[in-house]
Amino acid sequence: MDAKVDAVVLASGGLDSTVALAVAVREHGRRVAAIHAGYGHRTQARELEAFGAVADHYGIERRLVVSLDYLRSIGGSALTDRAIEVPEGELHREGVPVTYVPFRNGHLLAVAVSWAEVLGAGSVYIGAVEEDSSGYPDCREEFFRAFERAAALGTAAGAARIVTPLIHLRKSEIVKLGAELGAPLELTWSCYRSSGPACGRCDSCLLRLRGFREAGMEDPVLYAAGATEGCD
Numbered sequence: 001m002d003a004k005v006d007a008v009v010l011a012s013g014g015l016d017s018t019v020a021l022a023v024a025v026r027e028h029g030r031r032v033a034a035i036h037a038g039y040g041h042r043t044q045a046r047e048l049e050a051f052g053a054v055a056d057h058y059g060i061e062r063r064l065v066v067s068l069d070y071l072r073s074i075g076g077s078a079l080t081d082r083a084i085e086v087p088e089g090e091l092h093r094e095g096v097p098v099t100y101v102p103f104r105n106g107h108l109l110a111v112a113v114s115w116a117e118v119l120g121a122g123s124v125y126i127g128a129v130e131e132d133s134s135g136y137p138d139c140r141e142e143f144f145r146a147f148e149r150a151a152a153l154g155t156a157a158g159a160a161r162i163v164t165p166l167i168h169l170r171k172s173e174i175v176k177l178g179a180e181l182g183a184p185l186e187l188t189w190s191c192y193r194s195s196g197p198a199c200g201r202c203d204s205c206l207l208r209l210r211g212f213r214e215a216g217m218e219d220p221v222l223y224a225a226g227a228t229e230g231c232d
Contacts, residue, residue: 006031007123009118010108012051015188016166019174020127022183023165025058033062035112046195048223053187068107077101086193088205097134105130105138113151116160125163131170134203141167171211186220200227
């Protein structure tokens with residue numbers, strides 16, 4: 001447990017963060033730590049289960065699970081406020097969807113940078129995607145570069161690099177990269193609505209299903225009966 005840590009990876013247990021973790025492991029071997037944050041979202045328990053399974057797969061010893069439940073108290077998102085329904089997915093929708101959790105990635109990165117500073121890690125990995133996402137403003141590359149500069153000013157040891165290895169990839173490219181790296185895609189969880197089987201209808205499920213289809217691969221995750229029929 002005293003081994004040097006080169007990189008901290010934000011790992012939700014989802015597809016994108018798992019592939020980002022696979023990239024970090026390829027680049028840093030066992031000198032990787034993984035951090036998971038629950039924020040009171042609907043599938044929090046299922047994602048934590050997926051995180052544990054993925055971390056076990058890679059034999060990651062340094063793990064940190066933190067609670068950002070105050071994001072549920074703040075509300076404003078269908079993922080954290082049960083009074084706001086998670087809508088049917090619409091991949092061509094314009095604007096920011098109600099599943100956006102206000103400034104979530106800022107909160108996640110703040111925790112990860114703090115831990116990286118304590119561990120002496122030079123990099124923080126996050127599986128954010130700008131090119132093929134739901135249009136969340138805190139998934140833009142310019143946001144991560146700005147956060148990196150701010151963190152450099154606010155840390156004593158010099159901020160870790162914010163590494164976004166998937167930022168300009170389409171979901172199909174992420175699936176292919178995960179397969180190439182041998183990432184355990186079957187252990188991941190992406191659904192916004194359900195903890196099992198996946199609904200196949202929310203934005204996250206639709207993006208995932210389209211990614212696997214365009215990659216010419218079958219999604220190994222179980223979906224509700226008939227849920228994926230006619231999915232675009």
